[in-house]
Amino acid sequence: xxxxxxxxxxxxxxxxxxxxxxxxxxxxxxxxxxxxxxxxxxxxxxxxxxxxxxxxxxxxxxxxxxxxxxxxxxxxxxxxxxxxxxxxxxxxxxxxxxxxxxxxxxxxxxxxxxxxxxxxxxxxxxxxxxxxxxxxxxxxxxxxxxxxxxxxxxxxxxxxxx
Amino acid sequence: xxxxxxxxxxxxxxxxxxxxxxxxxxxxxxxxxxxxxxxxxxxxxxxxxxxxxxxxxxxxxxxxxxxxxxxxxxxxxxxxxxxxxxxxxxxxxxxxxxxxxxxxxxxxxxxxxxxxxxxxxxxxxxxxxxxxxxxxxxxxxxxxxxxxxxxxxxxxxxxxxxxxxxxxxxxxxxxxxxxxxxxxxxxxxxxxxxxxxxxxxxxxxxxxxxxxxxxxxxxxxxxxxxxxxxxxxxxxxxxxxxxxxxxxxxxxxxxxxxxxxxxxxxxxxxxxxxxxxxxxxxxxxxxxxxxxxxxxxxxxxxxxxxxxxxxxxxxxxxxxxxxxxxxxxxxxxxxxxxxxxxxxxxxxxxxxxxxxxxxxxxxxxxxxxxx
Amino acid sequence: xxxxxxxxxxxxxxxxxxxxxxxxxxxxxxxxxxxxxxxxxxxxxxxxxxxxxxxxxxxxxxxxxxxxxxxxxxxxxxxxxxxxxxxxxxxxxxxxxxxxxxxxxxxxxxxxxxxxxxxxxxxxxxx
Numbered sequence: 001x002x003x004x005x006x007x008x009x010x011x012x013x014x015x016x017x018x019x020x021x022x023x024x025x026x027x028x029x030x031x032x033x034x035x036x037x038x039x040x041x042x043x044x045x046x047x048x049x050x051x052x053x054x055x056x057x058x059x060x061x062x063x064x065x066x067x068x069x070x071x072x073x074x075x076x077x078x079x080x081x082x083x084x085x086x087x088x089x090x091x092x093x094x095x096x097x098x099x100x101x102x103x104x105x106x107x108x109x110x111x112x113x114x115x116x117x118x119x120x121x122x123x124x125x126x127x128x129x130x131x132x133x134x135x136x137x138x139x140x141x142x143x144x145x146x147x148x149x150x151x152x153x154x155x156x157x158x159x160x161x162x
Numbered sequence: 163x164x165x166x167x168x169x170x171x172x173x174x175x176x177x178x179x180x181x182x183x184x185x186x187x188x189x190x191x192x193x194x195x196x197x198x199x200x201x202x203x204x205x206x207x208x209x210x211x212x213x214x215x216x217x218x219x220x221x222x223x224x225x226x227x228x229x230x231x232x233x234x235x236x237x238x239x240x241x242x243x244x245x246x247x248x249x250x251x252x253x254x255x256x257x258x259x260x261x262x263x264x265x266x267x268x269x270x271x272x273x274x275x276x277x278x279x280x281x282x283x284x285x286x287x288x289x290x291x292x293x294x295x296x297x298x299x300x301x302x303x304x305x306x307x308x309x310x311x312x313x314x315x316x317x318x319x320x321x322x323x324x325x326x327x328x329x330x331x332x333x334x335x336x337x338x339x340x341x342x343x344x345x346x347x348x349x350x351x352x353x354x355x356x357x358x359x360x361x362x363x364x365x366x367x368x369x370x371x372x373x374x375x376x377x378x379x380x381x382x383x384x385x386x387x388x389x390x391x392x393x394x395x396x397x398x399x400x401x402x403x404x405x406x407x408x409x410x411x412x413x414x415x416x417x418x419x420x421x422x423x424x425x426x427x428x429x430x431x432x433x434x435x436x437x438x439x440x441x442x443x444x445x446x447x448x449x450x451x452x453x454x455x456x457x458x459x460x461x462x463x464x465x466x467x468x469x470x471x472x473x474x475x476x477x478x479x480x481x482x483x484x485x486x487x488x489x490x491x492x493x494x495x496x497x498x499x500x501x502x503x504x505x506x507x508x509x510x511x512x513x514x515x516x517x518x519x520x521x522x523x524x525x526x527x528x529x530x531x532x533x
Numbered sequence: 534x535x536x537x538x539x540x541x542x543x544x545x546x547x548x549x550x551x552x553x554x555x556x557x558x559x560x561x562x563x564x565x566x567x568x569x570x571x572x573x574x575x576x577x578x579x580x581x582x583x584x585x586x587x588x589x590x591x592x593x594x595x596x597x598x599x600x601x602x603x604x605x606x607x608x609x610x611x612x613x614x615x616x617x618x619x620x621x622x623x624x625x626x627x628x629x630x631x632x633x634x635x636x637x638x639x640x641x642x643x644x645x646x647x648x649x650x651x652x653x654x655x656x657x658x659x660x
Binding site for chain 3: 051058059062064066067070071074076125126128129133140143147150151152154155158
């Protein structure tokens with residue numbers, strides 16, 4: 001059952017990701033992105049990483065995609081004036097890069113292959129918190145500086161336009 | 163729920179030959195049906211009560227035609243919505259227009275799954291319970307944005323943007339104001355949070371009375387949650403006079419009905435979370451429900467929980483018809499300049515209190531004074 | 534099928550969530566289908582047009598919204614991340630003690646600088 005669900009949600013995630021890249025209208029892309037993110041959250045749940053799944057939904061689907069949608073509405077290009085992409089070389093290069101990436105991941109997966117044993121408790125709230133507030137404390141504190149920089153940058157950019 | 167299925171198989175000899183997974187799956191479907199029926203009934207009756215309360219507060223009668231005293235009005239409304247023509251505007255983005263109500267309805271209903279109705283009455287006691295509610299709320303934001311966008315109507319688009327901006331602005335104070343309950347319980351599971359408020363202190367075991375800061379955070383939560391669910395006085399996204407109804411202006415019939423049901427569902431979720439996190443949930447004062455037989459303990463705790471939650475819903479309706487609507491600039495100022503800093507200070511207060519007094523609340527200290 | 538279903542781990546509460554979501558979705562789709570079956574279908578150009586208080590729309594609906602929404606979304610991401618960090622911290626609060634308190638105070642303090650900056654720059658004003 002777990003395997004079936006894994007294949008199902010994995011397929012949804014991959015198909016959604018392909019649709020994100022190929023759709024013409026950015027709004028449709030954003031929508032498929034949501035689908036992909038939800039499928040990935042379901043994969044997290046299957047690996048017992050419940051907290052990570054919730055974060056995936058809250059931060060990515062709930063906040064980042066909402067930001068994308070706001071930006072799409074901010075620019076709001078009418079359907080008939082959307083730019084047409086004609087860069088065939090770029091497409092060929094993109095497919096090639098994707099192929100190499102898949103190959104590389106396959107090689108890596110073979111090299112570090114681990115039998116699927118009992119699920120380690122790494123994605124629960126306690127485990128995430130424990131790792132965050134002890135081992136990765138410095139990274140955690142630096143995150144706040146990164147976020148601060150993001151806010152200052154956004155305000156500096158947006159305020160010039162007003 | 164599997165444990166329940168095992169006890170059911172043991173108790174009913176007729177089920178002895180049926181495999182366990184069938185019983186569990188059927189039980190899950192039955193629970194889902196019960197919760198859906200409860201949610202729909204609440205949403206229907208809630209809309210009737212809302213109009214009755216509005217009538218009382220505005221010194222008029224309110225609905226009184228269908229059934230005795232207008233009691234069946236909500237059924238008539240429901241039938242009417244189903245019998246209406248299914249209109250999709252010619253200019254609308256058809257797929258997104260159809261999808262949006264499902265996002266909002268399922269997002270609102272999904273939160274019912276973790277509501278702790280009684281000592282053993284919870285559809286899924288998730289280990290991330292309270293955080294899960296925050297996650298499904300984000301579905302509502304997406305649905306609202308899609309509805310506004312897909313309608314291809316100025317008012318709908320502006321209403322959708324306003325609603326989304328409002329929901330996300332108030333999601334922060336809502337999330338922060340609930341943290342004191344997590345701090346005290348040390349768990350995100352709503353059942354654990356409710357259990358942490360039990361004990362021999364009676365109603366003084368509630369998080370509301372734990373210390374001055376938790377008392378304050380209840381009101382912060384209640385204000386912010388009312389705004390997050392777009393209730394009056396924070397109903398700017400719908401502002402009839404300016405936006406003619408906001409993001410759902412192009413919706414009619416049952417598709418509008420789904421938005422409408424979700425609105426009342428959200429109302430119950432706000433009340434239920436306030437009850438579970440601050441008002442002791444299903445705990446019966448001075449009494450341990452677990453000692454009763456399963457059925458009586460659950461019935462009693464269910465009654466206690468629903469009484470508290472419905473009282474909260476009535477208070478929300480009262481607020482709704484009493485206060486005037488805010489302006490949009492006041493709304494944003496209220497969230498970012500008042501509620502967010504206040505919840506920060508409040509959280510600081512709660513965590514300091516818990517550290518200094520080693521997790522003891524004021525009622526607990528008074529109780530230990532008298533031995 | 535039966536043998537396959539027997540392999541499901543039903544003690545996992547997330548399976549109940551899945552069942553409930555599927556049923557809720559099925560029911561809402563059912564409502565819409567029922568309405569489509571029962572409701573009238575009478576075409577009318579005006580009825581299917583854009584609702585604009587009775588007059589024909591003179592500008593397309595594709596209005597550009599204010600950049601303020603973008604600022605709200607950025608601030609939201611910032612503080613949403615911060616609440617995300619606060620929840621595991623709240624769960625572990627008792628075992629972390631004063632050390633955890635100081636950790637979080639530093640983190641939140643730096644983020645509050647961002648809020649104060651946005652405030653001073655007038656990004657929180659909404660005219």
